[in-house]
Amino acid sequence: MKKHQPSDTGRRSFLKTTGHLMIGFNLLPLAFCQTKGATNEIPAYPGIPLRPHVDGKLVDSWIRLDAEGFLTVLSGKQELGQGIKIALIQIAAEELDISPDRCRIINSDTGQTANEGFTAGSNSVEGSGKAIRNAAAEARRYLLAMAAEKWSTSPDSLSVTNGTIKSPKGDEISYWKLLEGKHLEGTVTGTAPTKAPRDYRYVGQSLQRDDIRKMALGEPHFVHDLRMPGMLHARVLHPPSYHAKLESLAPTAVESMPGVVKVIRDGSFLAVVAEREYQAVKAREMLKSLAVWSEVPLRPLPRELAESMTTSLGKVEEVQMSPGIAETIKSSTISLQAEYFRPYHMHASMGPSCAIALWEEELLSVWTATQGVYPIRATLADLFSLDEEKIRCIGVPGSGCYGQNGADDVSGEAALIAKKLPGRPIRLQWMRESEHQWEPYGTAMAFRLAAGMDAEGKILAWDTTLWSDSHSTRPNGRAGSFVSARHLDTPFEFRKGGFSAGSYRNGIPEYSIPAKQLQLYNFAGPLRTSSLRGLGAYANTFAMESFLDELIHRAGKDPIEFRLENLEDPRARAVLEKLAEKADWKSRQKTALNGFGIAYSRYKNSTSYFAALAEVDIDKANQTYRLKKLTGVIDSGLVINPDGLRNQCEGGMIQSASWSMLEEVRYDGNGIISENWSSYPILRMMDVPEVEVHLIDRPDTPPMGAGEAAMGPVAAAIANAIFDATGSRIRDLPLKAEKIAWNTL
Known part of the structure; x- marks a missing residue:
């Protein structure tokens, strides 16, 4: 498959020298940015997993000033509909005195963002927000020190307006011009002074969320919306109950159906892959009619559950x-x-769980609505006995979550299916009955x-x-x-x-x-x-x-x-x-x-x-x-x-x-x-x-x-x-x- 190439070779060269190859390229995480300057185009496969600065102690693991005059915020937390993207942008923009219109954000990508575990427990603002605030404050201190040295003055005498540093004598220079191709150096010490609440301009304001606008207008936003060249569609037939085992299956009739590329059977794991989505749905229905299962009854029954628990x-x-x-x-x-x-209780997500996986030259990429890209990468590594560095998990919003719904399972299944068909992206979406019956409650x-x-x-x-x-x-x-x-x-x-x-x-x-x-x-x-x-x-x-x-x-x-x-x-x-x-x-x-x-x-x-x-x-x-x-x-x-x-x-x-x-x-x-x-x-x-x-x-x-x-x-x-x-x-x-x-x- 042809890999996506950046069109601006000059920018590419610049970003290579700064170690920030991803920033500004039209790759997937930026397709879901919510501020001006970010593209809406759904990108192609990003290629070999990156190894960016993902040490949480480094300033540029959290914020970067890219070649286009934007601030890019990086967070390991996933956008679940809770509005974490705009909140984190506001925090960074506030500390660096950059308008939010010049900010964009990348969330949950093992190729770009730090490992922040799961997005859970209402901890995103407390955890990621604090880390980004401290990193932005550290960056501001570093940049003001650079400008003060350049102008032979004190950092305290300088002011900043939308990313432009100004001196009392009228000197002006932007953050980006000041860096001149260098990246933000240094570690996050936690000692850099943060802005006093009385001076806030952006924090405390009801800035609009671009994800809500996209949903209202029906624009691409969810993992379900991703389309890639050469993509195949898959469906999984889960067992009828938890302990059921597949006894027999004669797949010939399914394999001969229009558009069917492959029927996959591994133990009691059944899946079908087709050129078009509806072909995969029809093939799954045929599989369902042909599969013979042995089952074990569930106990205790609902009427017995409370007593069974308390005794x-x-x-x-x-x-x-x-x-x-x-x-x-x-x-x-x-x-x-x-x-x-x-x-x-169910999560009862409005859209069934969905993921896309691609195997290429023993490298696995998964586009997933998981709440933890690093934990799921480790789990995929265990599933395939593969080095974690050969797996890239890219977080994309799903249609409802708030806990562990089927997003993790569908990601693992998409990877299992893609392993059988290397070189082509596999899009797997659960059926409604699978979502209701197989998600963890x-x-x-x-x-x-x-x-x-x-x-x-x-x-x-x-x-x-x-x-x-x-x-x-x-x-x-x-x-x-x-x-x-x-x-x-x-x-x-x-x-x-x-x-x-x-x-x-x-x-x-x-x-x-x-x-x-x-x-x-x-x-x-x-x-x-x-x-x-x-x-x-x-x-x-x-x-x-x-x-x-x-x-x-x-x-x-x-x-x-x-x-x-x-x-x-x-x-x-x-x-x-x-x-x-x-x-x-x-x-x-x-x-x-x-x-x-x-x-x-x-x-x-x-x-x-x-x-x-x-x-x-x-x-x-x-x-x-x-x-x-x-x-x-x-x-x-x-x-x-x-x-x-x-x-x-x-x-x-x-x-x-x-x-x-x-x-x-x-x-x-x-x-x-x-x-x-x-x-x-x-x-x-x-x-x-x-x-x-x-x-x-x-x-x-x-x-x-x-x-x-x-x-x-x-x-x-x-x-x-x-x-x-x-x-x-x-x-x-x-x-x-x-x-x-x-x-x-």
């Missing part, structure tokens, strides 16, 4: 203990115990909570016992993490991990309670699980804040006042106080046909603060309810992009409402039943409530991740609102109307 044997993990807590609760004036349950969880209060409503003791499967089986160097690697003729072993911390995230109350206890039981459930937005924080907060609402009701207290009385952190109190103000809590119009619910948490007990109010209307005649409005208040420290932060909160609130009201993975002994949008309903546009988000900006504090902060509080707020309206407490998700005790109203 399972195993060693308890004592996360936090408080001797004598059971007696304290028993002897309290008010004591309460309740059990809660969360079912399996957010795990089911069970909770048993107990607490005791005194006569004045002061909580004296809180005891949590929870049961949970793994919250992370991400590919991180072991090929068995790819689901199809387990189906090969020589299968790779799968080792489940990721228990513990993800399970009890947000499981210990922040409230001022003298005795707190949490015990965890790891449970190996029947379905495949891994990371889903918030991990255990969503269900823990749902259970905790619902149970707290029960205690508040028993004590006859106001839901906001009670929380304020039992929270010491002034920032926690502030989000609740602002929620009460913005929602006009004390003057709310309570009727027999509506209800209001409050919930609060600080994500991970260490990052963003979030308080939520849900308002529901009930319809007694039709025995249903409607989520009318959600109001949220968030404190994420320094706000980089206000509109972006609101986007994150609004999306999280709506997704949480969908999880909480509708979603649960249905299965039986034969496998997953939830294989489409009818059998796995999600919140439709007509049912989306009014959403209102208020921000507390704290410019003098570090920015914190916000993407997962809303998930748990919204779930509990809706449950508490239903109770407020009906007096019926729903303790097991989803919060379906049929679970309300309508006959008692």
